[in-house]
Amino acid sequence: MILVIAEQRGGTLNRTTWETIAAAQQIAAGRPITIVLPGASVGTAARELATAAVAEVLTVESPALEPYTPDGYTAALQSAIEQLSPSLVLLPHTYQTRDFAPKLAARLNRPIITDVIAFKTTGGQSTFARPVFQGKLTAEVAPQGPAPHFVTVQVGAFRPDQAERGATPAPVRALPVNVEAGAIRQKPEAPFQQAKQAVDLSQAARIVSVGRGIKEQANIAVAQALADALGAELAASRPICDSGWLPMERQVGSSGQTVAPKLYLALGISGAIQHLVGMKGAHTIVAINKDPDAPIFEVADYGIVGDLFELVPALVKALKDS
Amino acid sequence: MKIAVCIKQVPARDWRPRLNEARTWIREADATYEMNEPDAYALEESLRLKETHGGEVAVCSAGPARVSHVLREALARGADRAIHVEDEALGSADGFAVADALAGVMKDEQFDLILTGLQSDDQGLAQTGVVLAERLGLPHATIIMEVQVGDPAGSGDARLRVKRELEGGWFQWVAMPLPAVLTIQSGINQLRYATLKGIMAAKKKDIRRATAPPGAAPLQKIVSLYVPEKTKKTEMISGSPAEAAKELVRKLREEARVI
Numbered sequence: 001m002i003l004v005i006a007e008q009r010g011g012t013l014n015r016t017t018w019e020t021i022a023a024a025q026q027i028a029a030g031r032p033i034t035i036v037l038p039g040a041s042v043g044t045a046a047r048e049l050a051t052a053a054v055a056e057v058l059t060v061e062s063p064a065l066e067p068y069t070p071d072g073y074t075a076a077l078q079s080a081i082e083q084l085s086p087s088l089v090l091l092p093h094t095y096q097t098r099d100f101a102p103k104l105a106a107r108l109n110r111p112i113i114t115d116v117i118a119f120k121t122t123g124g125q126s127t128f129a130r131p132v133f134q135g136k137l138t139a140e141v142a143p144q145g146p147a148p149h150f151v152t153v154q155v156g157a158f159r160p161d162q163a164e165r166g167a168t169p170a171p172v173r174a175l176p177v178n179v180e181a182g183a184i185r186q187k188p189e190a191p192f193q194q195a196k197q198a199v200d201l202s203q204a205a206r207i208v209s210v211g212r213g214i215k216e217q218a219n220i221a222v223a224q225a226l227a228d229a230l231g232a233e234l235a236a237s238r239p240i241c242d243s244g245w246l247p248m249e250r251q252v253g254s255s256g257q258t259v260a261p262k263l264y265l266a267l268g269i270s271g272a273i274q275h276l277v278g279m280k281g282a283h284t285i286v287a288i289n290k291d292p293d294a295p296i297f298e299v300a301d302y303g304i305v306g307d308l309f310e311l312v313p314a315l316v317k318a319l320k321d322s
Numbered sequence: 323m324k325i326a327v328c329i330k331q332v333p334a335r336d337w338r339p340r341l342n343e344a345r346t347w348i349r350e351a352d353a354t355y356e357m358n359e360p361d362a363y364a365l366e367e368s369l370r371l372k373e374t375h376g377g378e379v380a381v382c383s384a385g386p387a388r389v390s391h392v393l394r395e396a397l398a399r400g401a402d403r404a405i406h407v408e409d410e411a412l413g414s415a416d417g418f419a420v421a422d423a424l425a426g427v428m429k430d431e432q433f434d435l436i437l438t439g440l441q442s443d444d445q446g447l448a449q450t451g452v453v454l455a456e457r458l459g460l461p462h463a464t465i466i467m468e469v470q471v472g473d474p475a476g477s478g479d480a481r482l483r484v485k486r487e488l489e490g491g492w493f494q495w496v497a498m499p500l501p502a503v504l505t506i507q508s509g510i511n512q513l514r515y516a517t518l519k520g521i522m523a524a525k526k527k528d529i530r531r532a533t534a535p536p537g538a539a540p541l542q543k544i545v546s547l548y549v550p551e552k553t554k555k556t557e558m559i560s561g562s563p564a565e566a567a568k569e570l571v572r573k574l575r576e577e578a579r580v581i
Contacts, residue, residue: 070452070462070463070464071461094489095464095465095487095488095489098440098448098452098464098465099452099463099464099465099486100452102417102448102449102452102453102456103452103453103455103456103462105449105453106418106421106452106453106456106457107456109538109541110541111416111418111541111542112449112541113542114446114447114448114449115446115448127545130446131446131550132444132445132446132547133333133337133339133348133443133444133445133446134335134443134446135550136339136549137339137341137348137547137548137549137550138547138548138549138550138551139445139544139546139547140544140545140546140547140548141542141543141544141545142542142543142545143541143542144539144540144541144542144543145539145541185461185498185499185502186461186463186496186497186498187496187497187498188494188495188496188497189494189495189496189497190494191488191492191493191494192492192493192494193491193492193493194491194493206580206581212335230581238508238509239508239509241509242508242509243509244512248491249491254489255465255487255489255491255507256490256491257490257491258490262580263574263578263580263581270335273446283578283580284574284578284580285554286570286574287556291336293338293339293549295550297552297556297558298550298551298552298553298554298556299553299554300554300556301554301556301557301578302556302557302558302559302570302573302574302578303556303557303558303559304558304559304560304566304570305558305560306563306566307563310563311563311566311567314563314564314566314567314568315567315570315571317564317567318564318567318568318570318571319571319581321568322568322571322572322575
């Protein structure tokens with residue numbers, strides 16, 4: 001049996017949960033799929049999950065699971081997995097999963113393969129592909145030893161609309177687990193946004209985005225000139241915002257904004273996966289990078305290998321001339 | 323406060339990947355190495371905590387002999403001592419093996435706080451810190467952007483309050499008792515670099531070497547390593563900068579119709 005651990009916040013399922021269900025259905029090859037949904041009161045979200053073509057949906061409910069803590073989730077899901085004995089456990093590779101899933105796998109002493117983008121099954125044995133070395137290479141990884149094997153599915157690697165729906169709703173039932181509230185050591189406060197997002201990059205039609213290749217803060221002006229010529233918003237990969245060269249609100253990627261403009265022009269961005277998940281939905285992607293092997297070229301429609309400090313002024317001129 | 327920071331040495335950013343003959347790992351001898359970037363931020367945070375609260379910073383790494391370079395660098399930046407769990411196989415080991423190796427030397431040290439980077443720039447498993455916490459029986463929090471240690475209630479029990487990064491620009495404060503393990507996000511602080519004085523001082527600081535515990539069988543195995551397949555057909559534009567720029571503008575206007 002394949003187990004999917006669904007993720008909800010405030011009763012709302014996230015998109016990556018549906019992507020993970022799609023992945024489970026593709027890998028199942030006839031094996032039944034069970035979805036587990038942890039939380040305090042998750043009936044509505046469970047009924048939404050029951051529209052998927054799966055064997056059943058199990059709610060794992062306890063007041064101690066709201067708000068989320070790694071101690072609470074590990075205790076509840078350890079109990080669920082021990083009751084269900086799945087062969088494979090799939091989770092969305094979200095920040096929340098990253099926070100508890102390695103602990104859960106370590107407690108059970110079972111392998112956890114994170115950030116998976118594809119799988120291959122031969123002779124009943126599955127291997128899982130994941131990016132390594134900042135996306136420069138892909139590793140095909142085989143879990144070792146007894147089941148269950150844990151796999152976290154990268155955001156955007158599978159399409160949520162590929163999740164097959166059932167002809168009739170799957171049965172929903174409660175799986176009793178005992179979570180001792182007193183044993184939870186983390187005391188979370190309410191989530192908040194740092195500052196009002198003054199820039200909504202998700203609405204931008206065109207974005208010029210800069211990465212480490214811009215080299216120093218003074219050179220941001222080079223990219224700004226191109227953004228102005230294109231009528232584009234200026235954005236950046238994480239290291240640029242970490243250095244304070246552009247405000248955090250202009251960061252694109254898993255920890256920043258997710259964008260889908262008509263044109264995304266990446267200047268000196270290598271294309272680490274944390275950046276790609278935030279922009280690969282763009283309609284047309286242009287990459288300018290001095291490294292011909294930079295992973296950004298894997299998602300680009302147009303690429304130029306070269307020095308951005310020569311190419312960007314030439315682009316500004318070409319835009320003005322035409 | 324007795325602080326430990328766990329660091330890893332990874333191939334430098336500009337390293338061009340070369341594979342071993344079996345295509346199951348990189349040719350380690352060909353790579354140039356540097357301190358894993360998120361770990362550098364964890365080191366900086368530990369030095370700042372020591373400056374505020376006193377105590378010591380011990381830097382720990384589990385890896386091959388080459389790892390002593392980044393340990394020395396950490397000592398030059400201000401760490402007080404180093405622990406090196408030395409084993410050639412740890413260079414390509416998974417997060418469980420690394421966490422077990424670290425836990426073996428750290429469990430008797432009674433550290434108050436253990437920091438490490440949220441993930442490594444080589445395998446990028448994002449597991450080691452969390453697994454280490456589980457092995458040591460300590461609470462943890464991940465992807466941390468601010469660390470506060472204090473005793474606001476005056477109870478004599480110092481507590482930890484940390485700012486976790488959530489997705490999409492959201493954050494959350496989480497309190498927990500010490501000792502604890504935190505995984506640190508890049509950008510939490512501004513890094514310092516070693517001074518000449520620091521480099522000189524580091525030469526006299528102690529690096530304790532330990533052997534790795536007899537490891538359990540690995541729980542995951544890389545069966546092949548390859549350059550990723552392209553998901554899109556990328557049209558590469560060549561020529562002089564002026565020619566390439568002109569051609570790109572034409573394509574964006576006439577083919578893609580996005581400008």
